[in-house]
Amino acid sequence: MSWLIPFKIGQPKKQIVSKTVSHSLEQKLEDQTKKLHKDMKKSTEADLAMSKAAVKISADLLSNPLCEQDQAFLESMTALDTAMKRMDSFNQEKVSQNQSHSLSHFKILYSGVFPSLNMAVKRREQALQDYKRLQSKVEKYEEKEKTGPVMVKLHQAREELRPVKDDFEAKNKQLLDEMPKFYHSRIDYFQPSFEALIRAQVVYFTEMHKIFSELTDQIDQAGLTDEQRKRETEAKLNELRALSIVADD
Structure with a gap:
């Protein structure tokens, strides 16, 4: 990964890569994490809507007048x-587990880790800009004639540059050390969430x-094949079609 090349001391201009390049990996991971969270949330909402609709259908059928007659x-x-x-109850349990082990993990990742x-x-980046600004100031005095006042200003500029350079190098080293660890640990973070999701689906x-x-x-007619049920249903439909009140004009 070329963006992880360390910056040489005193030569920031040639060694600094663009902010866009240094952001590419973490931005891509953040975008993908948000998309996963959004898709899983949609899936969860669809699961809940499905089981609630099934309960509503069975309740409507149970209230049908035919139940009083047959x-x-x-x-x-x-x-x-x-x-x-029962299906709805197990579905809600599955959704609860997914929210605890998968959705919440993704939310924590992009709402807590990525902003930091x-x-x-x-x-x-700010430390880099300060470093480059003061480095340019030092170079400007180094190019001038070495008079007494210039040498004083050069010394002052170098003294001003030293802590800024140290601050940048410390921040840069931290990113160079930790960014690859963060990026490569993404599998270890995501894997348990997906395992929990699969286990919840298996149980469900x-x-x-x-x-x-x-x-x-409980409700099946014993001994009938699917083809026999189909023929029986079709025969009953034919009986209904034969009634004069449903006959075509």
Whole structure:
């Protein structure tokens, strides 16, 4: 990574890379982290909306007048309603885990870590500008005729430059040492969040398999294949179509 080349003492003009280049890695990582957080938040909202809609559908079916007229239909809708509520409960638990282990981690990263990182880069940039300004001042006096007053001013300029140069080099060294560590540690930070997300999904879909298997056992007509159910449904629809009140004009 060329932007990590250390700056030579006393030669900032030739060795300083642009601020745009030094920002590229952390800015790209920050943008990607924010995008991940935004996408996961959308996914979470969609999950909640899906299970809430399923509960609403089962509740509407349960309140259908047919449930008062047909005991078998009532039992089926009651089983469906119970299953949807269980699904919603597990879904909320999954969402809660995702928010705790994934969404919150991403939010902490870009709301807490990145601002501090960007501020450190800005402080180094300001120190660099001060360094270059005073370095130019020293060079200006070095190019002049070595008279008494000029030598005094040159000495003063060098004394003024020394702490500013030390400050810049300290800030620059800190970034050169820590920026690669921060960038390369991103996998170690993200990996646990994604592992937690996957585990939550595994638990959720395992429970969904159990819930819907039990529901199938409760409402399914034993011994019928999918093709047989399809033919039976089509036959009933044909009976409805044969009624004069739905016949085409």
